[in-house]
Amino acid sequence: MWCRSPSSCSQGSVSTHSLDRQVSVRSPSCPCGGGRVSDGTSPRRETARHRAKADRRALLLAAAARLFAQSGFDGVSIEDLGAAAGVSGPAVYRHFPSKQAVLAALLVGASERLAAGGREVLEAAADDLDALRSLIRFHVEFALADPDVIRVQDRDLDSLGPADSRTVRALQRSYVEEWVGVLARLRPDTDPAELRIRAHATFGLLNSTPHSARSLPRRRVGALLEEMALAALLPSAVLTPSSASSPAPPASRRRP
Numbered sequence: 001m002w003c004r005s006p007s008s009c010s011q012g013s014v015s016t017h018s019l020d021r022q023v024s025v026r027s028p029s030c031p032c033g034g035g036r037v038s039d040g041t042s043p044r045r046e047t048a049r050h051r052a053k054a055d056r057r058a059l060l061l062a063a064a065a066r067l068f069a070q071s072g073f074d075g076v077s078i079e080d081l082g083a084a085a086g087v088s089g090p091a092v093y094r095h096f097p098s099k100q101a102v103l104a105a106l107l108v109g110a111s112e113r114l115a116a117g118g119r120e121v122l123e124a125a126a127d128d129l130d131a132l133r134s135l136i137r138f139h140v141e142f143a144l145a146d147p148d149v150i151r152v153q154d155r156d157l158d159s160l161g162p163a164d165s166r167t168v169r170a171l172q173r174s175y176v177e178e179w180v181g182v183l184a185r186l187r188p189d190t191d192p193a194e195l196r197i198r199a200h201a202t203f204g205l206l207n208s209t210p211h212s213a214r215s216l217p218r219r220r221v222g223a224l225l226e227e228m229a230l231a232a233l234l235p236s237a238v239l240t241p242s243s244a245s246s247p248a249p250p251a252s253r254r255r256p
Contacts, residue, residue, distance in 0.1 A: 057095045059085040061109070064102045069148035073103055073156040103156060104164040110149045111171035114142060118178045128185045135179055136202075136229045140222050143206045150207045176200070183233060202229045 063084035067076045078099055079089035096102045121138050125131035143150060153168075160168065176199055183195040206225055213221045 053095070056085065056087070060087075060092060060095055060102065061106055064106055065146070065148040065152060068103070068106070068156060069151040073099075073152070073159045100159070100161060103152075104160055106149060107153055107157065107160060107168050108164055108171075110146065110153065111168045111175070114139075115171045115175045115178075117142070118175050122178060122182070128182055131182045132179075132186065132233065133226075133230065135182065136206075136226050136233075137222075139203070139206050140225045140229070143209070143225070144218055144222060154207075176203075186234060198233050202232050205229060205232065 060081060064076070064081055067080055067084055076099070077089070078092050081099070081102065082089040082092045085092075092102075096105065117138055118135060121134045122131050125134055157165065157168065176196065179199040179202075180192060180195050183199065184190070184192055187195065206229060209221070209225055213224075216224075
């Protein structure tokens with residue numbers, strides 16, 4: 001809080017003289033609010049407090065993703081969430097007003113990361129084929145890193161409130177259209193409805209596989225998913241030079 005008229009306030013002001021200069025110091029009890037009123041908390045302690053709160057919120061969301069994926073939204077209580085994050089049930093309400101708000105933060109947050117990440121990929125791409133490969137790689141990394149969030153979305157999206165559900169669906173539509181736009185430029189003669197189906201089918205492939213592919217190293221799984229996704233989205237003619245432009249192979253000669 002700042003003093004509105006510090007020059008006119010004499011209460012709480014202490015005048016001192018040092019090297020013929022008068023310094024006015026406002027005490028925290030100044031009734032006009034002169035200067036900065038401190039509550040005794042240093043900026044460093046305040047920053048640490050905010051960081052600890054953010055870390056606790058992240059722990060709660062990670063626990064929610066794991067528990068909701070295992071037991072479903074209706075099968076998890078606030079007490080379960082608190083215990084999984086190392087706090088009491090009522091302490092969860094310091095971060096979220098309800099269990100449904102936890103679900104909303106989880107699913108809206110995931111959709112926002114996908115939409116923003118897709119835009120960044122497109123901005124950095126050298127051309128359309130590079131953009132598509134990068135979108136695939138980006139989504140594969142998301143699916144491998146957050147399989148629990150994907151499972152929760154598949155199962156519990158209908159448990160969101162109407163406003164949050166509309167937000168998630170709008171973000172998802174914008175993300176899909178980023179893919180469709182790239183595909184349309186690579187396959188200009190293809191019906192956009194078909195391209196949209198291909199995009200959704202690719203998401204199904206990428207989102208479902210991490211749950212059943214834990215017997216292979218993550219890097220190998222990622223490479224396989226990228227290869228299959230690209231094959232599902234583009235015909236080989238787009239990925240390799242046209243056979244019409246390649247020199248014809250020499251005719252074989254028969255021995256007399």
